[in-house]
Amino acid sequence: MLKATTEKILTPIQQFMRTEAASGVILGLATMTALVIANSPLHHAYEHLLHIPIRFGIGTFDIEKGISHWINDGLMAVFFLLVGLEIKRELKLGELSDAKSAALPIVAATGGAVVPAIIYTAFCYGTAMQRGWAIPMATDIAFAIGVVAILGSRIPAWGKVFLMALAVVDDLIAVLVIAFFYTSRLNGLALLWASLFLVILLLMNFIGVRRLAPYLIVGFALWTATLGSGVHATIAGVVIGLTIPAARRRDDDEELDEAMEDAVEAQEAEEGTELEQARLNSLTAMIVQESPLHRLEHMLHPIVAFGIMPLFAFANAGVAIETSIVGDAARSPLSHGIVLGLVFGKQLGIVLAFVVLAKLGLSSQELNGANVRLIHGLSLVAGIGFTMSLFVAGLSFGEGALFEEAKLSILAASLISGAVGYALLRRLEPAA
Numbered sequence: 001m002l003k004a005t006t007e008k009i010l011t012p013i014q015q016f017m018r019t020e021a022a023s024g025v026i027l028g029l030a031t032m033t034a035l036v037i038a039n040s041p042l043h044h045a046y047e048h049l050l051h052i053p054i055r056f057g058i059g060t061f062d063i064e065k066g067i068s069h070w071i072n073d074g075l076m077a078v079f080f081l082l083v084g085l086e087i088k089r090e091l092k093l094g095e096l097s098d099a100k101s102a103a104l105p106i107v108a109a110t111g112g113a114v115v116p117a118i119i120y121t122a123f124c125y126g127t128a129m130q131r132g133w134a135i136p137m138a139t140d141i142a143f144a145i146g147v148v149a150i151l152g153s154r155i156p157a158w159g160k161v162f163l164m165a166l167a168v169v170d171d172l173i174a175v176l177v178i179a180f181f182y183t184s185r186l187n188g189l190a191l192l193w194a195s196l197f198l199v200i201l202l203l204m205n206f207i208g209v210r211r212l213a214p215y216l217i218v219g220f221a222l223w224t225a226t227l228g229s230g231v232h233a234t235i236a237g238v239v240i241g242l243t244i245p246a247a248r249r250r251d252d253d254e255e256l257d258e259a260m261e262d263a264v265e266a267q268e269a270e271e272g273t274e275l276e277q278a279r280l281n282s283l284t285a286m287i288v289q290e291s292p293l294h295r296l297e298h299m300l301h302p303i304v305a306f307g308i309m310p311l312f313a314f315a316n317a318g319v320a321i322e323t324s325i326v327g328d329a330a331r332s333p334l335s336h337g338i339v340l341g342l343v344f345g346k347q348l349g350i351v352l353a354f355v356v357l358a359k360l361g362l363s364s365q366e367l368n369g370a371n372v373r374l375i376h377g378l379s380l381v382a383g384i385g386f387t388m389s390l391f392v393a394g395l396s397f398g399e400g401a402l403f404e405e406a407k408l409s410i411l412a413a414s415l416i417s418g419a420v421g422y423a424l425l426r427r428l429e430p431a432a
Contacts, residue, residue, distance in 0.1 A: 084241020
């Protein structure tokens with residue numbers, strides 16, 4: 001009753017998707033700006049800006065990196081913090097909290113990650129490019145939701161929820177891949193400090209600390225230790241997000257339950273008066289504020305969507321599109337692996353997962369022509385890799401010719417996936 005009531009009042013899916021759809025537009029503008037500048041007389045200034053060194057130090061701890069590195073290692077840790085919060089929310093309250101509902105997005109996301117990785121490896125096995133096998137595994141939720149938002153009522157509610165849940169699982173897979181396969185040589189002392197800070201976070205959660213400040217302070221220390229440990233610092237963001245409490249204070253349970261019941265009654269009455277709506281909004285805000293996870297998620301979501309992700313795109317999407325580079329990319333196994341992995345691997349893995357689960361009776365959606373067409377279109381949209389694909393490409397190749405080639409391939413594959421996916425979904429009948 002409590003879970004159903006919460007979902008009925010808060011409508012987190014709609015709020016999430018509105019923000020992501022708007023973020024997709026800003027992300028697209030940042031990408032286009034980077035591409036235009038990189039192919040203009042300003043490209044030297046662009047490169048110089050991204051490599052301006054910034055120094056950060058506390059006591060004997062001292063790090064100096066260029067702006068692009070601080071964006072990729074620092075600001076993207078906040079992005080991954082939000083990813084951690086979203087994963088925990090989905091596991092606790094969302095589509096992944098129920099076994100039958102979770103089966104489809106989990107298996108589909110796994111198929112949509114494994115098949116592209118296999119395709120990429122088949123092209124690049126035994127070469128220096130093999131290290132980028134995880135590049136075509138990811139889905140960019142902002143761009144994907146942006147495409148779905150344009151289509152409006154042609155995408156039923158369950159399709160939107162499926163895509164969001166799939167993207168969350170996709171992010172979790174990417175985080176695990178980064179943690180286990182893109183970690184450099186470990187620094188034992190820094191790793192020990194990081195482990196200590198993690199234990200403190202878990203202890204605070206266990207004893208019922210519900211203020212955000214202690215988590216953020218210890219979390220910053222965890223990020224700092226992780227930065228010097230050899231484990232990629234963005235992993236710290238996910239770990240911090242998973243330790244933020246998703247439960248309310250026990251003392252307020254009875255009061256909040258009554259408030260939620262009142263809010264539901266007001267909503268079901270459908271009186272439509274401004275007073276009733278204001279009362280409902282007030283009660284809803286009260287409920288949301290009781291969860292530290294929800295508070296932090298609502299605070300970070302616009303910052304990440306409209307600030308960090310566009311900055312990341314601006315810093316990483318600027319590739320000089322020269323005839324020689326395009327020609328080399330067209331003949332390169334790396335490009336073949338990325339493009340075919342994102343465009344064909346994603347749809348093959350996701351559609352196959354849906355068909356198998358539906359035939360076994362393990363899917364929350366039945367197997368019919370309309371659902372297959374919807375899943376097929378959404379699987380193509382899921383082939384928009386962009387943010388996470390660029391991130392993994394940077395981890396794989398650093399700066400250099402392979403990274404530039406990977407960026408061009410990711411942009412091409414994401415554009416193809418988005419355009420074809422939109423065309424297929426545009427042909428669906430609007431939902432009743």
